[in-house]
Amino acid sequence: MELAACGLAKRFRRNTGDANFLEAVHPVDLTMHSGEMMVLTGRSGSGKTTLLTMLAGLLPPSDGTAALDGKDLYSLSDAGLSRMRARHFAVIPQGASAVTSMTVMENILFPASLAGKDPPVRQAETLMERLGILKLRNVWPGELSGGELRRMSIVRALAAGPDFVFADEPTADLDDGNTALTLGILKETALEGSAVFVVTHDREAAAYADVLLRMDAGKLYKI
Ligand SMILES: Nc1ncnc2c1ncn2[C@@H]1O[C@H](COP(=O)(O)OP(=O)(O)OP(=O)(O)O)[C@@H](O)[C@H]1O
Ligand SMILES: [Mg+2]
Numbered sequence: 001m002e003l004a005a006c007g008l009a010k011r012f013r014r015n016t017g018d019a020n021f022l023e024a025v026h027p028v029d030l031t032m033h034s035g036e037m038m039v040l041t042g043r044s045g046s047g048k049t050t051l052l053t054m055l056a057g058l059l060p061p062s063d064g065t066a067a068l069d070g071k072d073l074y075s076l077s078d079a080g081l082s083r084m085r086a087r088h089f090a091v092i093p094q095g096a097s098a099v100t101s102m103t104v105m106e107n108i109l110f111p112a113s114l115a116g117k118d119p120p121v122r123q124a125e126t127l128m129e130r131l132g133i134l135k136l137r138n139v140w141p142g143e144l145s146g147g148e149l150r151r152m153s154i155v156r157a158l159a160a161g162p163d164f165v166f167a168d169e170p171t172a173d174l175d176d177g178n179t180a181l182t183l184g185i186l187k188e189t190a191l192e193g194s195a196v197f198v199v200t201h202d203r204e205a206a207a208y209a210d211v212l213l214r215m216d217a218g219k220l221y222k223i
Contacts, residue, residue, distance in 0.1 A: 001034050001068065001069055001088070001163050001164075001195065002031055002032060002033050002034070002068075002069060002195070003031070003032040003055060003066060003067070003068050003164060003195065004030075004031045004032075004065075004066070004067050005028050005029060005030045005031070005054075005055060005064065005065070005066045006029055006064055006065050006066075006067070007027040007028070007029065007063055007064030007065070008025065008027065008028045008029075008030070008051070008054055008055070008061050008063070008064035008065065008066055009023070009025050009026055009027040009028065009061055009062055009063040009064050010023075010024045010025040010047075010050050010051075010054060010059070010061055010062050011023055011024065011062040011063075012024050023218050024047045024050045024218055025047045025050050025051050025054070025061075025218050025220075026218045026219045026220070027063060027064055028051060028064070028220045030055075030213075030220065032055070032164065032195040032197060033195055034163065034193050034194065034195050035190060035191070035193055035194075035195070036190060036195055036196070036210045036211060037186065037187055037190040037196040037198065037208055037209055037210050037211075038195075038196065038197045038198065038209065038210065038211040038212075038213060039198050039200060039205050039206060039208065039209035039211070039212050039213065040052075040197070040198065040199045040200075040213040040214070040215060040220075041199075041200060041201065041205075041206075041212075041213070041214050041215075042214050042215030042216060043216070046215040046216055046217060046218065047215050047217075047218040048168070048199045048215050049094055049168055049199065051215070051220070052166050052168050052197060052199055053166075054066060055166060055197060056085070056089055056091050056164075056166040057073045057074075057081055057084065057085045057089060058085075058091070060074050061074065068084065068088065086111065086114045086115035086116075087115050088162060088163040088164055089162060089163070089164045089165075089166065090111065090156075090157035090158065090160070090162035090164070090165050090166070091157060091165075091166045091167075091168070092150075092153050092154055092157045092165070092166070092167040092168060092170045093153065093168055094168040094169050094172070094199075096149065097153055098141035098144075098149055098152065098153070099141070100140065100141055100142050102141075103137065103138050103139060103140060103141075104133070104136050104137050104138070104139050104140075104141060104144070104152050105124065105137040105138065107141060107152060107156055108124045108128070108152060108155050108156045108159055109121065109124060109159070110156070111156060111157075111160060112159070112160040115160070117160055120159040120160045120161070123158075123159045123160070123161065124155055124159040125137075127154075127155040127158060127159060127185070128151075128155050130181065130185065131151040131154065131155060131178065131181060131182070131185075132151070132178070133148055133151050133152060133155070136148060136152075146173040147173045147174050147175065147178065149173075150170065150171075150172070150173045150174060151174070151178065151182075153170075154167075154170055154182055154185070158185065158186075158189055161192070161194070162194060163193075163194055163195065164194065164195045164196075164197070165186065165189055165194050165195070165196045165197065166197050167186060167196070167197065167198045167199065167200075168199045169199055169200055169201065170182055170186070170198065170200070171183065171200060171202055171205075172201075179202060179204070180204070183198075183202070183204065183205055183208050184208075186198055186208070187208045190210070
């Protein structure tokens with residue numbers, strides 16, 4: 001499968017002095033392929049999350065298209081886009097994202113149930129074991145540390161074997177050991193056939209990248 005961005009751009013309305021608009025992402029052409037890991041770096045505020053959320057079908061662009069196997073995500077109905085995202089996409093968001101009324105394991109299995117898939121219990125347990133959170137399966141998210149929550153959201157994204165993974169600073173709250181483990185697991189996910197897009201400040205992440213990108217003031221550069 002492939003996800004192709006063509007002229008994908010985002011302009012935010014803003015009242016911050018000189019200009020009323022902020023070009024958060026200038027027109028981007030980019031194709032994500034199955035089996036490939038893309039790594040995007042760039043300073044805070046350069047537009048990385050904005051680009052990732054547009055690619056993930058979560059933020060309508062101001063211009064351009066993001067097409068999954070030729071079909072523009074944003075030409076679909078809301079219900080059609082939600083179904084498509086549930087079936088093919090998984091996101092590790094930059095901020096907090098746990099459903100607080102569900103246990104850790106329930107959170108992890110939730111995306112599969114939304115997509116009408118069998119709960120990937122075995123895969124979830126394997127990933128939880130590797131990331132050291134298996135014993136937290138029946139705990140409430142409110143009782144977890146930042147790094148434990150981050151690892152929960154990593155397992156939640158990867159357990160069902162998504163076709164596309166969008167990871168926004170997935171190692172931000174992690175120690176060196178868990179950072180290396182997480183980058184390795186994301187790389188494995190790509191090698192097993194997913195298309196993986198990772199935003200990170202981690203210098204070591206470049207070593208895992210098939211395609212290395214940098215954003216600077218809303219403009220995307222291939223390195
Ligand atoms: N909803 C919004 N409305 C207005 N401006 C926004 C909105 N979302 C983001 N921005 C602005 O767009 C720019 C890019 O934001 P974005 O979140 O994409 O940056 P980032 O590269 O992910 O930064 P960080 O590394 O801090 O996460 C920033 O200047 C931000 O203030
Ligand atoms: Mg961001």
